[in-house]
Amino acid sequence: IAPDTGRRAAEGERRSEVAEPTVTLSRSGSVGVITIDNPPVNALSQEVRIGLLSALEQAELDPTLVGGVLRCAGRTFVAGADITEMDAPPSEPTLPTVADAFERSRLCWVAAMHGTALGGGLELALACCGRVAEPGTRVGMPEVTLGIIPGAGGTVRLTSLIGAEAAARLVTTGKQIDAVESRQIGLIDVIAEDAHAASLEIAGSGGRAIETSPTPRAPKPEFWDQESIRVREKARGQESPIEALAAIREAATLPRAEALQAERRRFLRLRESEQAKALRHVFFAERKAGASLRNVPKAADLQRVGVVGGGTMGSSIATAVLISGTAVTLVEQDDAATARARNLIETNLKASAKRGVISSVEPVLARLSVCTALSDLEECPLVIEAVFEDMAIKTALFKALDDVLPATAVLATNTSYLDVRELARSVRDPSRVLGLHFFAPAHVMKLLEVVRLPQTSDPALAAGSALARQLRKTAVVTGVCEGFIGNRIMAAYRRNAEEMLLRGAQPETIDAAMRDYGFAAGIFETQDLSGLDIAWAMRKRRRLEGKDPAIATISDALCEVERLGRKTMGGWYDYVDGRQVSSPETARLIAEFRDGAGITPRVYTAAEIVNSILAAMSREAEAILREGIAEGPDDIDVVMIVGFGFPRYRGGPMYIARKAQ
Ligand code: T1G
Numbered sequence: 001i002a003p004d005t006g007r008r009a010a011e012g013e014r015r016s017e018v019a020e021p022t023v024t025l026s027r028s029g030s031v032g033v034i035t036i037d038n039p040p041v042n043a044l045s046q047e048v049r050i051g052l053l054s055a056l057e058q059a060e061l062d063p064t065l066v067g068g069v070l071r072c073a074g075r076t077f078v079a080g081a082d083i084t085e086m087d088a089p090p091s092e093p094t095l096p097t098v099a100d101a102f103e104r105s106r107l108c109w110v111a112a113m114h115g116t117a118l119g120g121g122l123e124l125a126l127a128c129c130g131r132v133a134e135p136g137t138r139v140g141m142p143e144v145t146l147g148i149i150p151g152a153g154g155t156v157r158l159t160s161l162i163g164a165e166a167a168a169r170l171v172t173t174g175k176q177i178d179a180v181e182s183r184q185i186g187l188i189d190v191i192a193e194d195a196h197a198a199s200l201e202i203a204g205s206g207g208r209a210i211e212t213s214p215t216p217r218a219p220k221p222e223f224w225d226q227e228s229i230r231v232r233e234k235a236r237g238q239e240s241p242i243e244a245l246a247a248i249r250e251a252a253t254l255p256r257a258e259a260l261q262a263e264r265r266r267f268l269r270l271r272e273s274e275q276a277k278a279l280r281h282v283f284f285a286e287r288k289a290g291a292s293l294r295n296v297p298k299a300a301d302l303q304r305v306g307v308v309g310g311g312t313m314g315s316s317i318a319t320a321v322l323i324s325g326t327a328v329t330l331v332e333q334d335d336a337a338t339a340r341a342r343n344l345i346e347t348n349l350k351a352s353a354k355r356g357v358i359s360s361v362e363p364v365l366a367r368l369s370v371c372t373a374l375s376d377l378e379e380c381p382l383v384i385e386a387v388f389e390d391m392a393i394k395t396a397l398f399k400a401l402d403d404v405l406p407a408t409a410v411l412a413t414n415t416s417y418l419d420v421r422e423l424a425r426s427v428r429d430p431s432r433v434l435g436l437h438f439f440a441p442a443h444v445m446k447l448l449e450v451v452r453l454p455q456t457s458d459p460a461l462a463a464g465s466a467l468a469r470q471l472r473k474t475a476v477v478t479g480v481c482e483g484f485i486g487n488r489i490m491a492a493y494r495r496n497a498e499e500m501l502l503r504g505a506q507p508e509t510i511d512a513a514m515r516d517y518g519f520a521a522g523i524f525e526t527q528d529l530s531g532l533d534i535a536w537a538m539r540k541r542r543r544l545e546g547k548d549p550a551i552a553t554i555s556d557a558l559c560e561v562e563r564l565g566r567k568t569m570g571g572w573y574d575y576v577d578g579r580q581v582s583s584p585e586t587a588r589l590i591a592e593f594r595d596g597a598g599i600t601p602r603v604y605t606a607a608e609i610v611n612s613i614l615a616a617m618s619r620e621a622e623a624i625l626r627e628g629i630a631e632g633p634d635d636i637d638v639v640m641i642v643g644f645g646f647p648r649y650r651g652g653p654m655y656i657a658r659k660a661q
Contacts, residue, residue, distance in 0.1 A: 013085060019509050023051025025058050026495040030202045032059035032068040032107065041079035044120045046091045049098050056101055067203030068109045070102070070128060071196055074113025077137070078124060083146065086271060086280060095120050095152035096264060099127035108207030112199035113137050113188070116176070123150055126157035130202050130210040131188040132195045132220045139187060140176035144240040146283060146341060147276030147649060148214025149247050151267030155165075156259045159251035162186050165250070171244045172231050186213045216379055224249055237518045238649045240270055251457035257637045271459045278651030282641060283635035288376035290468070291476040292461065292631060293450060299462035302326055305381035308397060310341020310370070312440070313414060314386035318368065319348040323358055324470045327367040329377055338370040348443055348653075377402045384436055385412040394418065395426040402427040410463040412436040413451075416487060417538060420480050431457035434464050437484055439643050447643030448473040449484050474642045482547075486639045488629075489620045489653070490523075497523050498554055501590050504505070504601030505609060507572040508582050513606035514613065518647025524572035525580060528565035532558060618657035633658065 022038040022045070028497040034055045038044045044052075059068055072078060082093060102109050102124065111125035112122070114134040122139050125131050133139070141158070143149050150158075150171065158167040162185045169175070177356075182188045189210050192198035199287040202209045228247060235241040240642045243266050251259045270276055304327040306320045318328045322345070330345075345368060359366055369376070377383050383405065385397055385566070394413060401411055411433050413423055424430035435451025446473070450464040461477075468475035478484040483491055497510050511522020527535070542548040558564075558571060565571035574583040594601060604612075621636045630636050637652020646652055 021051060022048050023055050025055040027062075027065065028069075028200050030064060031200050031201075031202060032065045033063065033440075034059070034068060034070050035073055035593060036071070036183065037073035038080060039074050041076055041082060041116075041544060042074060042121070043082035043084075043122070044078055044095060045082040045085060046099075049093050049095060051097050053093050053101060056098075056105060058641050060106060065107060066105045066206050068105070069112050069196065069199040069203050070124065071111055071199070072114070072535045074115075074391060076273050077111070077113040077117040078121025080119030081118050081123050081151075082144070083280060083283060086146075087277070088365070090268070090271075095123065096260075099123055099152045099490065102127040108203055110199040110203045110207070111219045112195040113139070114195055116140075118142050119150065119154075120152055120174070123154040123157070124153040126161065128625045129198070129207045130190075132190045132192055132199045132202065133182065133188045134193065134195045135191055137179045137180055137182075137188075137195075138176040139182050140174060141171045142174040142176070142239075144172060144244050145174040145279065146251040147238070147273060147279040148270045149240055149244045149263065149267055151264055151265065151271070153260055154265050155244070155247040156251040156256060158187075159248055160256075161213070161216070163219070164248055164252040165219045166216075167250045168245055171248055172227075172241045172362075173234075186216070207514065218252065224411055229241040236520070236647065238277060238647075239273070250589075254361075269562060273422050275649040278655060279649055281634075281651045282637065282648055285638050286474055286642070287537055289635050289638045290450065290465070290631075291478050291635075293465035293468065293475055296458040296462045297466060299459065299466040302463070302466050304329060304380050305467065306377035306383035307329070307333070308374070308377075308385045308401070309387035310344065311386065312344070313438065313442065313575055314384075315341050315344035316348060316440060316442040317384055317386055317414065317438055318473050319345050319352070319441075320438070322349070322364050322367050323352060323443060324472070326470055327368075327369070329369045329371065329380055331374055331377060342368065348441070352443060376399055377401070377405060377409075381404075381410065382410045382412060382467060384412045384414055387419065389415060391418050391650055394423055398423055398426045398433075402429075407432070408459075410434065410460045412464065414438055416484075417482060420453055424453055424455065426595060433641045434460050435478075435480075435484075436467065436480075437466060438459050439486075445643065446472075446474050447486070447637065447639060448475045449486065449643075450475050451480060452477050452486060453480055473640060474641050477631050478636045479627070481627065481629050485630050485636060487623055487645045488624065489617050489636070489640060490644055492616045492620035494527075496521055496613050498603060500605060500609060500612060501554055502594055502597060502599055503604075504594070504599075505604040506582070506590070509604065509606070510609050510613075516606060517610045518650055520645040527555075528571035528573055528575075528580070531565045531567055532571055533564050554590055554593050558586065561585075561589075592661070603654050614653060614656060616655040621657070 024035050026033045031337045036048055038048050056218045059065055109128040110130040110132060111128040112132050114137055117125055117139045119142055141150050141154055155171055179191045183191055190198055231241045231245050247263045247266055250262045305321045307314050307328055307330045310330050310332040318330050321328050330341055332341050346365060349364055352358050354359050372498055387393055387397055413420060413435050420435045424433040437449035437451055439445035439447050448468050500510060507524035511524050513524045532555060539548060543550045562568055563570045566575055569575045573580045624630050633654035636654050640646035641648050641652050
């Protein structure tokens with residue numbers, strides 16, 4: 001056994017072409033050290049599992065060893081099973097075999113954790129007799145996000161270590177917790193700046209240095225029913241969180257061996273489920289999204305970003321940038337408007353602090369400068385305009401920015417619907433223009449559509465890419481068209497839904513069908529929430545421009561009688577004491593339209609509604625692909641899931657359409 005050097009590969013290091021073993025055994029005095037080195041995230045591939053068993057066997061045969069440390073090279077402890085292997089049947093040795101071997105070992109193994117210890121990685125650590133973590137470590141059981149549950153004894157070992165209540169929280173939500181919270185709930189034993197060194201010490205003592213934690217108390221009998229209601233409500237049709245709770249209940253109540261077997265059965269069944277396959281698709285689609293953003297030469301980090309316009313959207317964009325640690329110069333028309341913008345940003349930051357996104361408001365707000373002159377933006381390599389959605393106003397602004405900013409500055413527009421090409425024509429060098437389409441609220445929503453014009457230069461695209469990276473947004477590249485990817489597909493959804501109203505469906509049946517399918521909300525209730533007047537104004541504009549046929553819709557009729565949504569106590573629905581109820585007036589308006597069109601109403605089943613809307617979405621998505629607006633079908637799925645509440649466990653509209661072919 002070679003001496004342990006404690007070497008940790010550099011951040012992001014990839015394996016070299018020459019095959020090096022992914023698992024090695026070394027020694028440090030009387031302690032065996034198993035190191036996993038399988039970049040980028042030390043996933044437990046078959047090769048790693050074979051390596052672990054063989055290293056363990058070798059260590060056990062060495063009579064001079066009294067303990068062992070399990071550690072990882074690179075940027076993180078094991079981030080879980082290798083997801084790329086999950087479309088094939090499980091291969092030997094399975095992870096439960098490896099975890100059992102660590103647990104049964106004559107040596108006391110201590111897991112030395114850094115980075116993230118997730119899923120199978122945490123399960124391995126749980127099979128060790130002690131766990132040490134560096135301060136920034138995060139741990140969790142994210143299996144439910146992949147449509148599965150822990151399958152290597154995780155539910156059983158976790159429940160006996162931290163109790164059923166804490167275990168249920170972790171396993172049913174997939175939430176990650178930090179080292180401090182892990183220590184508080186007894187999931188780890190020690191926090192140490194150098195987990196490797198601390199683990200060596202503990203293992204060298206044969207584990208005697210670890211305090212035995214008290215047996216966690218059993219939950220009250222009513223816990224299971226209450227938790228079951230909570231989990232079902234949140235799951236919205238996804239099965240793995242419900243299965244996860246069932247596994248924890250078995251772990252808390254069945255004999256250990258039976259609970260382990262039951263967990264494995266549930267895991268194996270879920271692994272093959274349609275939901276798990278769809279979620280694996282989304283996992284990789286999200287990581288591959290926005291391909292051309294990664295193909296352009298990487299831009300330096302942006303130190304300061306300019307935002308013009310401090311209304312709801314501009315302030316929200318500024319908030320997102322500030323939270324990312326980057327400075328913002330925000331320009332508004334006058335002092336009153338800058339004061340309003342600063343207030344809006346402060347309110348956003350306070351809400352973010354409440355949600356635990358930032359720890360305090362002041363240092364973040366200190367990165368904000370507000371001013372009234374565009375020339376104050378000269379230090380900003382990227383300026384985002386978020387002024388009123390009007391072509392004349394935006395064009396005038398771009399012309400002015402073109403005059404005062406250095407030629408290298410990138411100009412981005414946050415327009416949702418205006419033609420970015422026309423805007424680009426207003427500057428001398430259109431290659432410096434791109435669109436950055438944020439979703440409201442920009443400091444909460446993870447999606448960013450990066451709008452690439454035919455002329456957009458690589459450096460301009462790279463600036464968009466740098467911003468997305470710094471803001472930790474899921475960014476997708478889109479070409480120019482009305483509504484870009486997401487809003488264009490949602491418009492097709494809306495048209496289809498209104499068409500069904502004409503043919504006999506009601507807003508509440510359509511909304512209920514889509515909610516039951518897994519959407520967070522139906523399209524009509526969503527419109528009521530945001531107000532029907534903005535879309536109405538846009539339709540009127542498009543009709544004037546001859547872009548839409550001049551045919552009045554049911555939506556128009558609602559707006560004409562001042563039914564603009566929740567804000568007028570009525571839209572598609574009525575609102576009684578804040579409660580959403582069916583509206584006889586809307587039903588009457590729909591019936592009028594239907595009669596006018598000479599349509600005999602028919603009954604729609606929930607399945608017909610869902611299928612009709614999915615078909616409309618995928619038809620639009622295929623057109624978007626044909627026109628070269630999206631870079632690939634997976635990007636479309638990512639847009640709809642991350643930005644528009646399409647149920648993740650369904651895989652997205654393109655995934656569904658392609659599967660059916
Ligand atoms: N398997 C295979 N590849 C993985 C992977 C995994 N588990 N995790 C990440 N990758 C790839 C990813 O595709 C990307 O590849 C690169 O690593 C960097 O990832 C039995 C069955 C660890 C927090 O769900 O949450 O254990 O694009 O861009 O932002 O009970 O990756 O570079 O080619 O996300 O720094 C449970 C999933 C598995 C963890 C790092 N584990 N990973 O985030 O980098 S199920 C997970 C993550 C399980 C057992 C069950 C994150 C991260 P490429 P990245 P990051």
